[in-house]
Amino acid sequence: MDQLKEDLKHQIIEQLNLEDVTAADISDDMLLFDANGLALDSIDALEMIVLLEKYHGIQVVNPEEGKSAFLSVNSLAEYIRQKSN
Amino acid sequence: MIKITGYCHITDLLCAVNGKILLQPSPDSEHSWFRQIYNFADIQYPKFHKMDALAQAGVLGVELIRLFAARPMDFQDEGVDLVFANRYASAATDRRFQASYADHMSPSPAIFVYTLPNIITGEIAILKKWYGENTFVVMPEFDPGFFTSYIQRHIARGCEAVIGGWVQIDEENTEVFIFLAEPIPAEPIPAEPIQADDGAVRLGVRELLEIYQQHLS
Amino acid sequence: MMYIGAETMISPMGASTEENWKSMLANRSAIGWVDQVGLHHEKLPLARFDALTTDRRFHSLVFDCLQAVSQAIDASLLWHASTQVIVSATKGAVDDHLDRPFDGVMHPLQKAFDLKRLPLIVSNACISGVQAINIADELVAAGEAEHVIVIAADLASQFVINGFQSLYAISDKPCAPFDIARKGITLGEAAAGVVVSRNRGIFKEEPLSLLAGYSSNDANHISGPSRTGEGLVRAVRRTMARHQKQAADLDLLSVHGTATQYNDEMEAIAINRLGLQNLPLLSLKGYFGHTLGAAGVLETVATMQMLRHGVQLKSLGFEKLGTSQPLNVLANNKVKEFNCFLKTASGFGGGNAALMVEKI
Secondary structure, three states, X not given: OOHHHHHHHHHHHHHOOOOOOOHHHOOOOXXXXXXXXXXXXXXXXXXXXXXXXXXXXXXXXXXXXXXXXXXXXXXXXXXXXXXXX | OEEEEEXXXXXXXXXXXXXXXXXXXXOOOOOOHHHHHHHHOOOOOHHHHHOOHHHHHHHHHHHHHHHHOOOOOOOOOOOEEEEEEEOOOOHHHHHHHHHHHHHHOOOOHHHHOOOOOOHHXXXXXXXXXXXXXEEEEEOOOOOHHHHHHHHHHHHHOOOOEEEEEEEEEOOOOEEEEEEEEXXXXXXXXXXXXXXXXXXXXXXXXXXXXXXXXXXXX | XXXXXXXXXXXXXXXXXXXXXXXXXXXXXOOEEEOOOOOOOOOEEEEOOOOOOOOOOHHHHHHHHHHHHHOOEOHHHHHOOOEEEXXXXXXXXXXXXXXXXOHHHOHHHHHHOOOOOOOEEEOOHHHHHHHHHHHHHHHHHOOOOOXXXXXXEEOOOHHHHHHHHHOOOEOOOOOOOOEOOOOOEOEEOXXXXXXXXXXXXXXXXXXXXXXXOOEEEOOOOOOOOOOOOXXXXXXXXXXXXXXXXXXXXXXXXXXXXXXXXXXXXXHHHHHHHOOOXXXXXXXXXXXXXXXXXXXXXXXXXXXXXXXXXXXXXXXXXXXXXXXXXXXXXXXXXXXXOOOEEEEEEEEOOOEEEEEEEEOO
């Protein structure tokens, strides 16, 4: 199990106040902003930026840059690993 | 004649429509009180969970009146004006937002967008696809005279309905009173009782205060 | 006829309407740089009162503005039973009194000015000001009040700075409404007031004619402007129809123009749908910043000065059009007598509101 990805799922649920969603419901490759995924919206995307700063110390200056990183838990984990190297 | 054709109360102790208690909070529930009402009424609206308590109260009030006062609310999209009031605006949500930046200097955008009291009217407009007028005012206590004259003015200029009410919610207290006012053709019997069997109430300052006070003081 | 007059502005550019008009005419801006105010302690452009010499808190701003307005009318009207005061604001005293942001402008304001009626607070995000004037018209027309004094005020509090920064909506340079290089809003603080009445005699200076309008919700998103401009189109259409006005009857559009990508684009779409794209247009945010709940009244008052003085001011901060639809944004001051303007506002919660003012 990838601990970072597990942590991310819990952080997403916590930061975005997702009701009725458990970490087990979020697969690593689920499209978070897709209607068939978590159906997140533009404000959620900004909350993801807060999440990155709060839990991972990563500052996103340009929200556009975050867009490709926020596609899935996989892409988020990759983005965080890239930034922390 | 204008009537209050449906109204809803939510307090810390109960949830009622047209004065009749529908539900009381279950202390054993894992869910918030508003969520218990949402489940009870079998509302399916995932956006609800992202809203602050004020906006949730607005959505619950409108849906409860539709379901339990049996008002179809199939108005024209510009036919409904919304008017809500309370004493402390969005103070409870403001405090949550302040906490989000006081702790980590990471202010929460999802909380910030609810730090305006009029968001309750926006959420109702989105829920129902209504393009009418929305107003939010701040006043020290529920003023039936203000609401009565607003309803009369707006129905006189062609509104099919006015939905509004008092929504003061903070950690200690939940005061929610939401009404639907509609023009109803006058009944032939002049000595009609104030409250008819269907629960509708003739609009007047005294009558509005009376139904507000059924579960709030 | 419904009259609007006794207009007052208090902004970082001046404590009176005259001082503000002089600065605007010279295309000066209230926007300056404030150190360390951003989330990451960066400096930000802000239109803020000088904290050292004129630290204005919310209550004092409302009190001063009501005082100033009362001097432009028969002052005894303040304590008439048929006079209603409306206060328009979004966040009130949020930085000082988070739990009771408006208590200071209810009973204390009533007591200080011996008002017979409790002031009514309209808090409807960024359309508060335009809507408050429309409500004033409603109350007078229905005979519920003889005179309504509208006072609008808001502060560029740390609360709202943090909030708009969390939305990435604050520009790192002074705002540039409708410009191709616009990067978001610049917050401002100010107070403004007007009196609405059917009695022309109460005004010390000749009033103007208020053609009050309507508001309409986008029913789309609480924090994102509609992509089609639907609510704004409806608000303007209903407002113009109410007074039988056509595009040809309007001389100037004083629009919301916050300088965010989405807002300005939404307005351009709505204005084109309304067929008003050839009319001279300006946003006053380049002069005052975005003053939130004060904006609608402040910008109505500022545009009333243009009507009175026969000058259409340039839309400060604008150089090259940056919307997908054509607009006739004023790139220079234009000396021109004119008769009628349209004022619009749009805001969080999906609200849009409009009104018109014309010469008597």
